[in-house]
Amino acid sequence: MSDKPPSEKHKSGVPFESDDAGEQQLWRDLEDLPQEVPSQRLRRRFYDELEHADRRLHRRRRWLSLFSAPGLAAAMGCVLLGVMIGVVLRNSSVPQHSELAQLQQQVALLNRSLVLDRLDSDSASKRLLGVIEASDLAGRDPEVMRALLERAVDDRVHSVRTAAIDAIGPRLGTPAVGNELMASLEKAESPLVQLALADMVLRYGSPNQLEQLLQLSQTGKLHPDVAQHVKSSVSRNPV
Amino acid sequence: MQAVSDEQLIQWVADGDASCLGTLFERHHRSIYQYCLQLTRSSAASEDLVQDVFLKLLQKASSFRGDGSCKAWIFHIARNVAFDYLRRADRRTTIDDEGDENANRLVDHRSTEQVAAAEQNLNLVARALAEIPAAAREVIWLGRFVFEDYEDLAGALGCTASAARVRMHRAMQQLHSTFMRMNGVPIDV
Numbered sequence: 001m002s003d004k005p006p007s008e009k010h011k012s013g014v015p016f017e018s019d020d021a022g023e024q025q026l027w028r029d030l031e032d033l034p035q036e037v038p039s040q041r042l043r044r045r046f047y048d049e050l051e052h053a054d055r056r057l058h059r060r061r062r063w064l065s066l067f068s069a070p071g072l073a074a075a076m077g078c079v080l081l082g083v084m085i086g087v088v089l090r091n092s093s094v095p096q097h098s099e100l101a102q103l104q105q106q107v108a109l110l111n112r113s114l115v116l117d118r119l120d121s122d123s124a125s126k127r128l129l130g131v132i133e134a135s136d137l138a139g140r141d142p143e144v145m146r147a148l149l150e151r152a153v154d155d156r157v158h159s160v161r162t163a164a165i166d167a168i169g170p171r172l173g174t175p176a177v178g179n180e181l182m183a184s185l186e187k188a189e190s191p192l193v194q195l196a197l198a199d200m201v202l203r204y205g206s207p208n209q210l211e212q213l214l215q216l217s218q219t220g221k222l223h224p225d226v227a228q229h230v231k232s233s234v235s236r237n238p239v
Numbered sequence: 240m241q242a243v244s245d246e247q248l249i250q251w252v253a254d255g256d257a258s259c260l261g262t263l264f265e266r267h268h269r270s271i272y273q274y275c276l277q278l279t280r281s282s283a284a285s286e287d288l289v290q291d292v293f294l295k296l297l298q299k300a301s302s303f304r305g306d307g308s309c310k311a312w313i314f315h316i317a318r319n320v321a322f323d324y325l326r327r328a329d330r331r332t333t334i335d336d337e338g339d340e341n342a343n344r345l346v347d348h349r350s351t352e353q354v355a356a357a358e359q360n361l362n363l364v365a366r367a368l369a370e371i372p373a374a375a376r377e378v379i380w381l382g383r384f385v386f387e388d389y390e391d392l393a394g395a396l397g398c399t400a401s402a403a404r405v406r407m408h409r410a411m412q413q414l415h416s417t418f419m420r421m422n423g424v425p426i427d428v
Contacts, residue, residue, distance in 0.1 A: 014383075014386055023414075
């Protein structure tokens with residue numbers, strides 16, 4: 001164990017400044033003292049520990065590097081990646097939205113079928129309920145409009161018919177609706193239905209339709225009270 | 240002449256290249272071990288302290304300012320580590336006794352009837368060195384075996400160069416008087 005490393009054999013040490021001969025001799029003799037060298041175990045332990053320390057250092061630097069400019073850039077990249085993933089996931093949810101739209105469409109179709117079924121029902125109360133529900137659909141669904149018009153023209157129950165006339169009245173300007181309703185006015189026998197149709201023409205009718213109504217009221221084809229109502233209304237609001 | 244200076248190596252360690260510490264280890268671990276051995280008189284403790292010294296260097300590499308030599312700075316850290324150990328173990332009061340035992344071991348190992356008179360004289364020097372106080376022993380050891388100028392010695396000891404000169408002078412006086420007492424006569428010139 002006792003050995004002097006070659007690198008230190010010729011080390012002269014600091015300048016020895018004593019004038020004492022005995023001390024000078026001691027100074028010289030010191031150089032020849034045997035020097036223990038550490039075991040190889042020390043070297044192995046050191047390099048093992050150095051490796052561990054190096055790993056810890058790199059782990060810490062990786063964390064710290066997150067706050068450096070490249071680290072922030074990487075973080076921004078992660079954020080962008082997250083946004084992109086979000087967009088992708090959002091797009092992937094589009095089919096779910098379309099499925100919901102399809103479902104809503106199916107519900108709308110079912111509702112439409114239900115309304116049409118009710119308008120065609122044998123039950124007057126169901127037809128009346130169908131008329132009320134159809135008033136919202138008639139403007140965008142020709143088939144519902146056609147079914148509603150049928151109820152307005154020739155439903156055998158006056159309450160259903162007058163309800164249908166009230167619902168379809170705002171679309172009197174539509175040629176198909178206008179022609180049908182004006183024709184039914186000439187055929188209607190019930191004073192209640194005549195009154196509903198006359199009020200509809202008075203409210204929504206074109207000048208031609210008002211003129212036609214006025215002529216009907218003058219020919220005796222309308223109930224006298226309805227005719228009087230039309231004449232008085234037209235006299236208050238001339239065409 | 241070393242291709243890369245200690246100062247450059249410790250700078251690279253500070254910059255994160257821990258492998259450079261290996262080069263510093265190869266250059267200085269024996270000297271540090273022998274220095275610690277002079278203070279602790281224990282091989283196992285000295286090896287532990289060398290390990291601690293280099294771990295400290297890894298942690299403190301960035302604190303090296305280059306005011307003095309890197310070697311002096313390393314030995315200053317070694318000195319702090321060694322004295323911390325001595326304080327913790329409360330060994331400063333018993334260090335000289337252990338030193339005697341260690342010195343006796345060296346003497347016993349070498350002082351046979353067959354060894355030359357010069358070697359016997361050398362063993363007496365070793366015993367005397369082991370007997371003087373640790374503070375004196377470390378100055379002599381560092382001044383004799385580690386550093387070649389008082390500036391670096393002072394850097395390691397944490398004092399001024401003139402204070403290092405004074406401490407060296409007193410330490411050698413102590414060694415000389417101890418040697419004479421042990422030898423019975425003044426050393427031959």
